[in-house]
Amino acid sequence: MTSAWALFCRDVRLYWRRPSDVLVVAVFFLVAVCLFPFGVGIAPALLNDLAVGVIWVVALLAGLLSLGQIFAQDQADGSLDLMLLSPTPLPLLVTAKIWAHFVTSGMVITLMAPILGFMMGLAPTVFLPLMGSLILGGLCLSYVGAFGAALMLPAQGHTGGGTSGALLVLIVSPLLIPVLIFAVGAVEAARHGLDGGSAWMALVALGLAALGGIPWAIAACLRL
Amino acid sequence: MASILRFYHRLAPFWAKATTPSAVLRLLAAMQSWLGWGSVVLLAIGLVWSLLVAPPDYQQGEAVRIMFLHVPCAWLALAIYSMMAIMSAMALIWRHNLAFITIRAMAPVGAVFAFLCLFTGAIWGKPMWGTWWVWDARLTSMLILWFFYLGYLALLAVTQDRGRGERAAAILALVGGINVPIVKYSVDWWHSLHQPASILRLGGPRIAAEILAPLLLMIVAMTVFALYVICLNLRRLLIERKNLAARLRQNLVA
Numbered sequence: 001m002t003s004a005w006a007l008f009c010r011d012v013r014l015y016w017r018r019p020s021d022v023l024v025v026a027v028f029f030l031v032a033v034c035l036f037p038f039g040v041g042i043a044p045a046l047l048n049d050l051a052v053g054v055i056w057v058v059a060l061l062a063g064l065l066s067l068g069q070i071f072a073q074d075q076a077d078g079s080l081d082l083m084l085l086s087p088t089p090l091p092l093l094v095t096a097k098i099w100a101h102f103v104t105s106g107m108v109i110t111l112m113a114p115i116l117g118f119m120m121g122l123a124p125t126v127f128l129p130l131m132g133s134l135i136l137g138g139l140c141l142s143y144v145g146a147f148g149a150a151l152m153l154p155a156q157g158h159t160g161g162g163t164s165g166a167l168l169v170l171i172v173s174p175l176l177i178p179v180l181i182f183a184v185g186a187v188e189a190a191r192h193g194l195d196g197g198s199a200w201m202a203l204v205a206l207g208l209a210a211l212g213g214i215p216w217a218i219a220a221c222l223r224l
Numbered sequence: 225m226a227s228i229l230r231f232y233h234r235l236a237p238f239w240a241k242a243t244t245p246s247a248v249l250r251l252l253a254a255m256q257s258w259l260g261w262g263s264v265v266l267l268a269i270g271l272v273w274s275l276l277v278a279p280p281d282y283q284q285g286e287a288v289r290i291m292f293l294h295v296p297c298a299w300l301a302l303a304i305y306s307m308m309a310i311m312s313a314m315a316l317i318w319r320h321n322l323a324f325i326t327i328r329a330m331a332p333v334g335a336v337f338a339f340l341c342l343f344t345g346a347i348w349g350k351p352m353w354g355t356w357w358v359w360d361a362r363l364t365s366m367l368i369l370w371f372f373y374l375g376y377l378a379l380l381a382v383t384q385d386r387g388r389g390e391r392a393a394a395i396l397a398l399v400g401g402i403n404v405p406i407v408k409y410s411v412d413w414w415h416s417l418h419q420p421a422s423i424l425r426l427g428g429p430r431i432a433a434e435i436l437a438p439l440l441l442m443i444v445a446m447t448v449f450a451l452y453v454i455c456l457n458l459r460r461l462l463i464e465r466k467n468l469a470a471r472l473r474q475n476l477v478a
Contacts, residue, residue, distance in 0.1 A: 151379060151396055154388035167382060171375040171396065174368045174403070217395070224391045 011100030106138030309401030
């Protein structure tokens, strides 16, 4: 447990020391959402209808772009081998890495969401459900994306060179469609003044399934 | 249980001998011309029967004939992916090299049939539903199945370490298997524009015999054709590896 915590702190510190990675995610999120009013026009009713879906799809892409490298750096400098040899269970270490990524990307996106919500003309009452869905769904995103990144490790060679985030999107986006459907469904229900209970339950269920299952799948991929 | 295990252990040496690359290559070489000519003959009969002899539908008229291509393509896209998922599990459990190569040989074929299914479906949808595409449960889940095929192929294409890449891709194919029942039952679970299952259903098929018979023949013919292409693919991959191994051995001696 202590070594998993140490790994979590190390990863957060690494992101902190090199803030450009986190900033790129945040700025990509901001810029990509702001492209939509240019593309579809600035009619307030239309933007209001599109807002939740646009914010969610862009958040998904932004999260995946930063996930491609989650294990690549560790493979390149050899620390991944140390994790494989460590007496601490590998799924626990993987979980620590995923949470470190979530804290530095999913949380940032969540905190930025209300600003973009204002710009897209969402009512402030929707912000809380939007942020809640981004936390729950963002967690699923970090887990599933890390699974995809682990699958892509054989492609990275030992150079640590980046394969593109585009490939990660191709591989894991079919797996993320349920997350997208239920997250947007939950927020849309709130936007129309409904309670959206079933969508929230499905989202929590997906999150719990990811929490309990995916670290083991990732551990299996890393040991290939 | 013990007797089953004993049977399995008796069988194992024969099984091991039957699945060496050279034995499989011999088997494939023997099957290839049968599958090739078989698909030519079956497709010729099936196409003539379904396109010229079978009666037009009382509502859809001649446009119904695209069904004779659409349904076999859909069946093959699902069947090949199911086989890939099952073989991935087997390959990962028993680490049998041949299983990894077979999945690799099946994937591009299945991807093409998934695309053809979507394509012929769009052509059929335009006159019947008035639209090329709707975001309907059956159509969307089929599209996602095609994405899984593409993801599998992309993952294989970018890997540098072939063995690790094949294992990683097998895990992806296995995970994608959850989509197969969703495609199959999407028309029963959700209200869909697509018609419900009409061949494999409780209480027998809901298609007139004059149309069902050529349809079943076309399904068999296209399946034989798919097996032929997979057989060719598999032979190519096996011969490639055999040559590579021979070259490496030569270098070792020299």
